[in-house]
Amino acid sequence: MDFGSTRNRLNRADVDDQLSKPIGRRIIIGIVALGCAGIVFGESVQRVVGRAITKINPSGSGIASLFPGANTFRIYTVTGSLPSESTKAYTLKVGGLVNRPTTYSYNDLLAMPSVRLDKDFQCVTGWRVPNVHWQGVLLSHILDLSQVQPSAKAVLFKSFDGVYTESLTLDQAKRSDVIVAYEMLGDRPISSEHGGPVRLYVAPMYGYKSCKWLSEIEISDQVVPGYWENLGYDVNAWIGRSNGRSDAPVDGA
Amino acid sequence: MHWSTATLMFVCIVTAIPLYIPSATAIIGRRELLVTIHVFSGILLPIPILIGVAGRQWGLQLRRDLQIINKWNSEDVSWFRSWGRDPLLRPGKFNAGQKANTSFIGGSILVMLITGIIMHWFSIFPLAWRTGATFVHDLLAFAILIVIIGHITYAIRYPATIRAITTGKVSRDWAQEHSPSWQEHPIEDREHQE
Incomplete structure (x- = not known):
C-alpha cells in the first residue's frame, strides 16, 4: 500500500512526526497472515474449539451452537422452502x-x-x-x-x-x-x-x-x-479421496 | 466508494445470516439464491475500493487519505490509550480509531475473499484447508460485525461525521475542534471520495 506518487501532499500532522510508522499496512498484512495461518492450521484449532463448545453445551443447540467453530450442521436445501412430511404420511x-x-x-x-x-x-x-x-x-x-x-x-x-x-x-x-x-x-x-x-x-x-x-x-x-x-461433484464421494483430493481419509473408509 | 462498499458489505451480512443460522435457513429457505447473492457481492466487495484508488485523477484524494490512514504517529498511540478522550490530543483528518477501522476492514475483506473462494471452489484445496477456511470465515464474520456495529454507533454519536461522509463537507469549526491537526486545506481539497 505505497502510494508514492502522492507523497508530496501529505497531511501536516504526519509530515511533522518523523516517527510515523506504517501501522495501517501492518494491520492489513497481520490480518491476512493470521487468516492464511487459520486456513492451514485452523482445522486443529477448530477441533479444540468444537470440543470445548460441545462440553459446555452438550445439547448442540441454542446460542452457543452459533459460536464460530461450534460443531453444528449447516442446513442445505436445494428447493425454495424446507421440505416437510409427517411420520404418519411418510x-x-x-x-x-x-x-x-x-x-x-x-x-x-x-x-x-x-x-x-x-x-x-x-x-x-x-x-x-x-x-x-x-x-x-x-x-x-x-x-x-x-x-x-x-x-x-x-x-x-x-x-x-x-x-x-x-x-x-x-x-x-x-x-x-x-x-x-x-x-x-x-x-x-x-x-x-x-x-x-x-x-x-x-x-x-x-x-x-x-x-x-x-x-x-x-x-x-x-x-x-x-x-x-x-x-460437478464426484459420484464416488469417498471422504478425503475424491472431489479433487487424495488426502488421507478422515474416517476408515 | 464508501457507499458502494457499504452496500455490498450489507448484502453480504444480510445473506450470511440465513446461511449460518440453521433455524433462519429453515424459515427463509432459498439457499441457492442466497449463496449466489452472497458469493457475487463478496467478490464484488473489493472492486469499488480498487476503482476508487486506480484513477489517476479521481483516485488522488482516496490515495492521499489511505496514506494518512496508513501512517501512525505517537499521537495515534496515545489516542488509543484514552480512547480519544485525552484533551491534549490533536488528531488530523482521521483519528486512530478511524484508521484502525479502515485497515481492519481492508484486511478482513481480503481474508474473507480468500477463505470464501476456498469454501466455494473447494475441490482444488485440501480438506483440512476447507475446514480451516470455514472456521476463519465464520470467526472473522463475527469480528467484522462487531467492528461495523461500532463504526455505525460512533457515526451516530457524532452526527457531523455522518454529514461529512454523505456530503463530503465538514464545518471549519468542527474540523478545528475534532481534527485540529488537519490543516492546509483549500475548500475543494476537502471533498471526500464518494
Missing part, C-alpha cells in the same frame, strides 16, 4: 430391478432390525460434525427384503423435495455403514431441517451422498449422477 417406495417392489410406512421401518452408528458428518465444503449418533435400518437389509435381481448394479435415491437425487453402486449400498436413518443427534427423530423423517446416511462419503427427505429407492442397472454430481 412412505418409502422401493422398486426397479427387484422381485418384490414394496412401499414401507415410517412404522414399518421402525419395526425392522435397527443399527446404530456414531460417526462424523463431513461436508465437502469443509464443515464437519463429529460423532453424530445415527440410528436406522441397514440399506442392505431393505435391498434384501425386496430381492434385488441379478442384473442390478446401482441404487438410486429420490427425495420428496421433488428435486434432489443421489445414487450408489450396489456394492457401496451393501456396506455396513450405509443406513436408512430415522434417528440422529441423540435419541431423537430426524427433524425436517436434517432431512427427516427418514434420510440416507452414507458414513464413508461426503454429506451430499446422504440424501435427505428420502422417499424412493430404485434399483437400476447403472449409476445416475445426482443433483450435485450434475453440478
Whole structure:
C-alpha cells in the first residue's frame, strides 16, 4: 500500500512526526497472515474449539451452537422452502430391478432390525460434525427384503423435495455403514431441517451422498449422477479421496 | 466508494445470516439464491475500493487519505490509550480509531475473499484447508460485525461525521475542534471520495 506518487501532499500532522510508522499496512498484512495461518492450521484449532463448545453445551443447540467453530450442521436445501412430511404420511417406495417392489410406512421401518452408528458428518465444503449418533435400518437389509435381481448394479435415491437425487453402486449400498436413518443427534427423530423423517446416511462419503427427505429407492442397472454430481461433484464421494483430493481419509473408509 | 462498499458489505451480512443460522435457513429457505447473492457481492466487495484508488485523477484524494490512514504517529498511540478522550490530543483528518477501522476492514475483506473462494471452489484445496477456511470465515464474520456495529454507533454519536461522509463537507469549526491537526486545506481539497 505505497502510494508514492502522492507523497508530496501529505497531511501536516504526519509530515511533522518523523516517527510515523506504517501501522495501517501492518494491520492489513497481520490480518491476512493470521487468516492464511487459520486456513492451514485452523482445522486443529477448530477441533479444540468444537470440543470445548460441545462440553459446555452438550445439547448442540441454542446460542452457543452459533459460536464460530461450534460443531453444528449447516442446513442445505436445494428447493425454495424446507421440505416437510409427517411420520404418519411418510412412505418409502422401493422398486426397479427387484422381485418384490414394496412401499414401507415410517412404522414399518421402525419395526425392522435397527443399527446404530456414531460417526462424523463431513461436508465437502469443509464443515464437519463429529460423532453424530445415527440410528436406522441397514440399506442392505431393505435391498434384501425386496430381492434385488441379478442384473442390478446401482441404487438410486429420490427425495420428496421433488428435486434432489443421489445414487450408489450396489456394492457401496451393501456396506455396513450405509443406513436408512430415522434417528440422529441423540435419541431423537430426524427433524425436517436434517432431512427427516427418514434420510440416507452414507458414513464413508461426503454429506451430499446422504440424501435427505428420502422417499424412493430404485434399483437400476447403472449409476445416475445426482443433483450435485450434475453440478460437478464426484459420484464416488469417498471422504478425503475424491472431489479433487487424495488426502488421507478422515474416517476408515 | 464508501457507499458502494457499504452496500455490498450489507448484502453480504444480510445473506450470511440465513446461511449460518440453521433455524433462519429453515424459515427463509432459498439457499441457492442466497449463496449466489452472497458469493457475487463478496467478490464484488473489493472492486469499488480498487476503482476508487486506480484513477489517476479521481483516485488522488482516496490515495492521499489511505496514506494518512496508513501512517501512525505517537499521537495515534496515545489516542488509543484514552480512547480519544485525552484533551491534549490533536488528531488530523482521521483519528486512530478511524484508521484502525479502515485497515481492519481492508484486511478482513481480503481474508474473507480468500477463505470464501476456498469454501466455494473447494475441490482444488485440501480438506483440512476447507475446514480451516470455514472456521476463519465464520470467526472473522463475527469480528467484522462487531467492528461495523461500532463504526455505525460512533457515526451516530457524532452526527457531523455522518454529514461529512454523505456530503463530503465538514464545518471549519468542527474540523478545528475534532481534527485540529488537519490543516492546509483549500475548500475543494476537502471533498471526500464518494
